[in-house]
Amino acid sequence: MTGHVRPYRSYVYAYPHKTAYRPLPEPGPALRDLWRDERKDALSLYLHIPFCEVRCGFCNLFTRIGAPDELTGRYLDALDRQATAVRDALGDTAPVRFANAAFGGGTPTFLEAAELERLCDIAEKRMGADLRAIPLSVEASPATATADRLAVLAERGTTRLSLGVQSFVDEEARAAVRPQRRADVDAALARIRDARIPVLNIDLIYGIDGQTPASWRTSLDAALAWQPEELYLYPLYVRPLTGLARRTAVTDRDWDEQRLSLYRQGRDHLLAHGYEQVSMRMFRRPGAPAQGPDDHACQTDGMIGLGCGARSYTSTLHYSFDYAVDMGHIRAIIDAYTGTEDFTRAVHGRYVDGDEARRRHLLQSLLQARGMPLADYRDRFGAEPYDDFPAELAAFAARGWLDDDAPDGLLRLSPEGLAHSDALGPELFSAEVRAAMAAYAVK
Known part of the structure; x- marks a missing residue:
């Protein structure tokens, strides 16, 4: 490996990143025009709920604490208006079908049981999902995974429930500015299992202040005791304007090495327990029900996002609403969203040309443990990835990030390459996207 490459540069969960989005020229393109020539027979549907009971110290998601003055009701009203406008824009000249759906946030289960019923009604009665x-994934927190909410989700068809635990060690949870008790986490997990939702996912975080290999093993074993169908292992990031950013010193090489060591420990522990590695973060228990697209599937064209923090993807434009991390700016954006009557146009986004589509395809495929069939790339773009990205792939090979033993016709990362996914991904960003991200004013 040539020189030191920081293994934790950026979690590439979408490309282009939302910080590369900008306001679109007014009045903004009409959704009907954007979707007219798109395939609509296997769409993904994502509904975003931007509310949480607390804001974790590491969180830079688009969410606010609490919802005073019946704000959740007003938000669902706006979501209903947006869904009506979007479904109308999709038209009826070709069949409109959804292949999968997800409720994310924030914390969708911040909504009360009756509000979750309404959320499902919006997806079904307004959008036609x-x-x-179809597979339906819902995110939850231990405090909001109550029996009445889970009963609604199970009855309405939820196939996957993702619980953000982060740590089973109370002291580590406090260090991550996530107030919770192990007993409450276990009680929530018991309620989820009682609800008989087919797939349970547990999120854990490594790199928390004070975390040791022994305490990390405690969390891993506590999670495994519930035999979750999926486990996600996330490295801790300290991002601008988050709670930890105001309390934690700048990260350094020692922290990189600590996280990398804990990642390898967690990976090896799950593999030893029979789990399959799907990506750097995702591990699946053999025999778990298939849930459709894996990690990074949110980058697939044909994504319909509803809610003020959701993204939508056509083949030529990725669009959303404005983005913020600071609580004051988030509240203002949510208030503007709930007051919006006309949702027929895209207002904020980034156009995606052929080069960006190639980068996106390579990213979302290569960062999967199974790798990328060269034929898939060739069939879509009429070219070879080694011709389109010779310098990048040569650099990955020189660092030992590519699997020399992969079968012919398969471009696949080595275990070391998977471990460095958060360094590899950003190296495939275009110069234009890098510039836009660098120019973004954090708010």
């Missing part, structure tokens, strides 16, 4: 016939 048959939630009981």
Whole structure:
């Protein structure tokens, strides 16, 4: 490996990143025009709920604490208006079908049981998604995974429940500015299992202040005791304007090495327990029900996002609403969203040309443990990835990040390459996207 490469540069969960989005020229393109020539027979549906009971210290998601003055009701009203406008824009000249759906946030289960019923009604009655016939994933927190909410989700067709635990060690949870008790986490997990939702995912974080290999093993074993169908292992990041950013010193090489060591420990522990590695973060228990697209599937064209923090993807434009991390700016954006009557146009986004589509395809495929069939790339773009990205792939090979033993016709990362996914991904960003991200004013 030539020189030191920081292993934790950026979690590439979408490309282009939302900080590369900008306000679109007014009045903004009409959704009907954007979707007219798009395939609509296998769409993904994402509904975003930007509310949490607390703001974790590491969180830079678009969410606010609490919802005073019946704000959740006003938000669902706006979501209903947006869904009506979007479904109208999709038209009826070709069949409109959804292949999968997800409720994310924030914390969707911040909504009360009756509000979750309404959320499902918006997806079904406004958008036409048959939630009981397609994979439906919902995110939750231990405090909001109550029996009445889970009963609604199970009855409405939820196939996957993702619980953000982060740590089973109370002291580590406090260090991450996530107030919770192990007993409450275990009680929530018991309620989820009682609800008989087919797939349970548990999120854990490594790199928390004070975390040791022994305490990390404690969390791993506590999670494994519930035999979750999926486990996500996330490295801790300290991002601008988050709670930890105001309390933690700048990260350094020692922290990189600590996180890398804990990642390898966690990976090896899960593999030893029979789990399959799907990506750097995602591990699946053999025999777990298939849930459709894996990690990074949110980058697939044909994504319909509803809510003020959701993204939508057509083949030529990725669009959303404005983005912020600071609580004051988030509240203002949510207030503007709930007051919006006309949702027929895209207002904030980034156009995606052929080069960006190639980068995106390579990213979302290469960062999967199974790798990328060269034929898939060739069929879509009429070219070879080694011709389109010779310098980048040569650099990855020189660092030992590519699997020399992969079968012919498969471009696949080595275990070391997977470990460095958060360094590899950003090296595939275009100069234009890098410049836009660098120019973004954090707010």
